[in-house]
Amino acid sequence: MAKIISIINQKGGVGKTTTSVSLSSALSKKGYKVLLVDLDAQQNATTSLGVIEPGINVYSVLKGQVKLDFIEVSENLYLLPSSLDLAAFELEMALEPGKEYLLKESLLPATSHIDYIIIDCSPNLGLLTINALTASDYYVCPVLPHHLSISGFSTLIQVVDKVRKRLNPGLELAGIVMTQFNRHKVLHRDTAEVIKSHFGNKLFTSTIPENIALAEAPSSGKPIFDYAPQSNGAIEYMKLTEELLNLNL
Amino acid sequence: MAKIISIINQKGGVGKTTTSVSLSSALSKKGYKVLLVDLDAQQNATTSLGVIEPGINVYSVLKGQVKLDFIEVSENLYLLPSSLDLAAFELEMALEPGKEYLLKESLLPATSHIDYIIIDCSPNLGLLTINALTASDYYVCPVLPHHLSISGFSTLIQVVDKVRKRLNPGLELAGIVMTQFNRHKVLHRDTAEVIKSHFGNKLFTSTIPENIALAEAPSSGKPIFDYAPQSNGAIEYMKLTEELLNLNL
Numbered sequence: 095m096a097k098i099i100s101i102i103n104q105k106g107g108v109g110k111t112t113t114s115v116s117l118s119s120a121l122s123k124k125g126y127k128v129l130l131v132d133l134d135a136q137q138n139a140t141t142s143l144g145v146i147e148p149g150i151n152v153y154s155v156l157k158g159q160v161k162l163d164f165i166e167v168s169e170n171l172y173l174l175p176s177s178l179d180l181a182a183f184e185l186e187m188a189l190e191p192g193k194e195y196l197l198k199e200s201l202l203p204a205t206s207h208i209d210y211i212i213i214d215c216s217p218n219l220g221l222l223t224i225n226a227l228t229a230s231d232y233y234v235c236p237v238l239p240h241h242l243s244i245s246g247f248s249t250l251i252q253v254v255d256k257v258r259k260r261l262n263p264g265l266e267l268a269g270i271v272m273t274q275f276n277r278h279k280v281l282h283r284d285t286a287e288v289i290k291s292h293f294g295n296k297l298f299t300s301t302i303p304e305n306i307a308l309a310e311a312p313s314s315g316k317p318i319f320d321y322a323p324q325s326n327g328a329i330e331y332m333k334l335t336e337e338l339l340n341l342n343l
Numbered sequence: 344m345a346k347i348i349s350i351i352n353q354k355g356g357v358g359k360t361t362t363s364v365s366l367s368s369a370l371s372k373k374g375y376k377v378l379l380v381d382l383d384a385q386q387n388a389t390t391s392l393g394v395i396e397p398g399i400n401v402y403s404v405l406k407g408q409v410k411l412d413f414i415e416v417s418e419n420l421y422l423l424p425s426s427l428d429l430a431a432f433e434l435e436m437a438l439e440p441g442k443e444y445l446l447k448e449s450l451l452p453a454t455s456h457i458d459y460i461i462i463d464c465s466p467n468l469g470l471l472t473i474n475a476l477t478a479s480d481y482y483v484c485p486v487l488p489h490h491l492s493i494s495g496f497s498t499l500i501q502v503v504d505k506v507r508k509r510l511n512p513g514l515e516l517a518g519i520v521m522t523q524f525n526r527h528k529v530l531h532r533d534t535a536e537v538i539k540s541h542f543g544n545k546l547f548t549s550t551i552p553e554n555i556a557l558a559e560a561p562s563s564g565k566p567i568f569d570y571a572p573q574s575n576g577a578i579e580y581m582k583l584t585e586e587l588l589n590l591n592l
């Protein structure tokens with residue numbers, strides 16, 4: 095039975111896509127069968143895996159136009175690509191009863207033969223992110239060690255609480271991961287302390303440093319483990335993956 | 344007659360809010376009367392100026408519930424704060440004829456006694472961003488020197504072209520500004536070259552370096568010119584402001 099994990103934070107640019115792609119790739123390298131779902135109309139996860147003009151995309155699956163299918167990107171790693179059409183999804187489905195369950199319904203056929211489904215979300219808490227949370231067992235929040243990256247956290251938690259109450263009682267926080275973290279910067283340490291004081295051991299001990307290879311990798315169309323396997327980015331994302339696995343979700 | 348400038352990029356975390364707040368503050372220091380409009384439900388510009396629980400907000404103005412008013416933040420600098428309710432605006436106004444003109448209409452009373460109106464937009468190209476573009480004379484795009492930050496540019500330009508064709512024929516690109524730019528990094532130089540090849544002299548020569556003071560300032564509730572006036576961030580944002588003024592918009 096697949097474990098489904100959403101990577102969410104309405105704050106932009108905190109590393110949702112980088113974490114989604116890196117986590118998916120790391121799990122696949124460890125032999126798990128992984129499906130990465132790109133639920134952001136920006137298509138950054140799709141771009142990061144070098145997929146262009148895919149035949150199948152998550153929009154046509156959600157709308158029930160086609161049966162669920164996905165693209166094999168590398169051994170054990172599959173992608174359900176995004177589409178620009180996703181931008182219109184919220185308005186189109188405004189009157190659809192149970193519109194929050196559409197992704198959960200769509201992914202069901204994959205759950206028998208996939209080990210992990212990772213969902214990359216867009217920088218908002220709209221219907222697509224609600225769909226991701228409704229379909230998920232867990233969620234992971236990447237944060238930048240900056241004030242603006244945590245000021246919206248209470249809104250995020252309020253939305254998650256509503257989803258848990260009405261749509262998905264089993265939804266749990268897997269953890270919060272600090273990205274572009276440098277423990278020598280006071281602001282970074284202070285922000286980590288604020289998170290620790292609110293979320294305790296939900297803050298992953300693994301932190302992701304700033305590493306230019308992570309910003310370069312998307313233009314190569316490869317995850318960090320294929321683009322620069324010896325880089326700091328690859329090493330630390332592998333540690334994060336192992337910490338996630340040790341939670342025995 | 345006020346000049347209205349939108350700060351837009353659907354890519355998250357590229358420095359829209361930091362640029363909106365810094366530009367507004369710099370212009371006000373130069374003696375111009377500036378209104379900053381926070382059009383993002385995340386309320387990051389409002390937070391960055393230390394405004395809490397404002398009486399007035401842009402949502403109630405757009406909905407026609409209250410007359411336009413704003414908060415004086417410092418000499419010559421005014422803010423029309425955001426509200427969480429903005430997140431529902433697109434759905435609520437779906438059937439409102441001419442919904443793209445609502446902001447333009449709302450800001451009209453300010454244009455006679457304000458020199459510059461700066462609009463901070465959210466990381467998407469939805470109805471609120473369309474409202475900003477429809478109300479604006481110019482737009483400015485902050486970009487990070489990363490591949491993912493420019494891969495969505497063609498979508499942005501397509502949307503701007505539609506706004507210019509149907510809603511606001513006078514809309515012009517004021518310029519593109521590189522943020523967190525470090526000319527010693529190959530990726531950064533390469534990305535700047537890509538932008539220059541597509542946009543020529545629309546790329547501002549001023550670039551904004553990575554500067555921790557810019558990430559710290561929001562927690563102080565002050566713009567960079569009040570929080571750390573001697574910092575690299577303050578110096579470079581002032582240069583950008585002067586370059587913008589020299590365009591004689």
Ligand SMILES: Nc1ncnc2c1ncn2[C@@H]1O[C@H](COP(=O)(O)OP(=O)(O)OP(=O)(O)O)[C@@H](O)[C@H]1O
Binds near residue numbers: 110136216302308491
């Ligand atoms: N640890 C890191 N070191 C250096 N660059 C990074 C790191 N993590 C992410 N980046 C870069 O920072 C930018 C933002 O990251 P990313 O796109 O993953 O964030 P996001 O939260 O998915 O953004 P959005 O809100 O637009 O979806 C990207 O250009 C990415 O390549």
Ligand SMILES: Nc1ncnc2c1ncn2[C@@H]1O[C@H](COP(=O)(O)OP(=O)(O)OP(=O)(O)O)[C@@H](O)[C@H]1O
Binds near residue numbers: 356361466557
């Ligand atoms: N030049 C800089 N140096 C260091 N930190 C910066 C710089 N510019 C912005 N930041 C920080 O980077 C983060 C992203 O910037 P900002 O919030 O302004 O981007 P944005 O495009 O408005 O994000 P969103 O898409 O969420 O609206 C913030 O925490 C900000 O404080």
Ligand SMILES: [Mg+2]
Binds near residue numbers: 110111138214215216
């Ligand atoms: Mg992303």
Ligand SMILES: [Mg+2]
Binds near residue numbers: 359361383463465
């Ligand atoms: Mg912002």
